[in-house]
Amino acid sequence: xxxxxxxxxxxxxxxxxxxxxxxxxxxxxxxxxxxxxxxxxxxxxxxxxxxxxxxxxxxxxxxxxxxxxxxxxxxxxxxxxxxxxxxxxxxxxxxxxxxxxxxxxxxxxxxx
Amino acid sequence: xxxxxxxxxxxxxxxxxxxxxxxxxxxxxxxxxxxxxxxxxxxxxxxxxxxxxxxxxxxxxxxxxxxxxxxxxxxxxxxxxxxxxxxxxxxxxxxxxxxxxxxxxxxxxxxxxxx
Numbered sequence: 001x002x003x004x005x006x007x008x009x010x011x012x013x014x015x016x017x018x019x020x021x022x023x024x025x026x027x028x029x030x031x032x033x034x035x036x037x038x039x040x041x042x043x044x045x046x047x048x049x050x051x052x053x054x055x056x057x058x059x060x061x062x063x064x065x066x067x068x069x070x071x072x073x074x075x076x077x078x079x080x081x082x083x084x085x086x087x088x089x090x091x092x093x094x095x096x097x098x099x100x101x102x103x104x105x106x107x108x109x110x111x112x
Numbered sequence: 113x114x115x116x117x118x119x120x121x122x123x124x125x126x127x128x129x130x131x132x133x134x135x136x137x138x139x140x141x142x143x144x145x146x147x148x149x150x151x152x153x154x155x156x157x158x159x160x161x162x163x164x165x166x167x168x169x170x171x172x173x174x175x176x177x178x179x180x181x182x183x184x185x186x187x188x189x190x191x192x193x194x195x196x197x198x199x200x201x202x203x204x205x206x207x208x209x210x211x212x213x214x215x216x217x218x219x220x221x222x223x224x225x226x227x
Contacts, residue, residue: 034215034216036218041220042220042221043116043202043204043218043219043220043221044155044202044218045218046215046216046217049215089154089155091154091216093214099145099157099160099168099170100157100216101157102147102154102155102156103154104152104153104154105152105153105154
């Protein structure tokens with residue numbers, strides 16, 4: 001079936017290092033993607049989005065890369081901070097779609 | 113500017129009971145989506161409401177129903193609760209559908225426990 005998945009369920013990084021969280025999607029028709037951050041006891045928080053006509057998009061300390069050839073999405077976090085510790089989800093939206101398909105999430109732990 | 117608000121934050125029910133969860137969308141948003149998030153998993157789409165009608169539905173049984181009011185707020189109802197319905201229920205709002213790109217803004221959710 002169609003799904004959005006993540007390569008690594010957990011990721012531990014040293015404070016100050018860069019983090020890379022990966023996501024694979026299976027529907028080549030998906031045209032819009034969002035990365036969400038979810039802290040314990042809270043709802044998903046929007047981080048950054050990218051459309052299928054783009055390969056890269058940058059925000060504050062975050063960069064999303066989209067490789068449509070291999071259907072792969074990644075989130076890069078520069079100078080990872082303790083406040084970045086959370087579960088990160090990628091979500092895909094299909095053309096004229098009314099809903100998002102979420103992956104299972106990656107837990108990011110920032111070590112002091 | 114208030115974000116998406118949900119009530120209650122926590123709820124405990126027993127099997128067979130019925131529950132109603134409530135959501136107020138972010139100011140300026142008219143579309144409300146509901147998601148179920150089981151422990152350790154990503155959110156799963158239940159349904160979406162726009163102009164007081166269900167616009168799309170995910171793979172959930174008819175025990176799950178909803179409603180949207182003229183002020184865009186929404187309710188999620190679950191009948192004949194099962195133990196497996198225990199989850200975090202998330203409400204998300206968005207602006208009118210434009211070209212398929214709808215940025216979802218989520219509330220903090222209602223944690224439902226079915227005993």
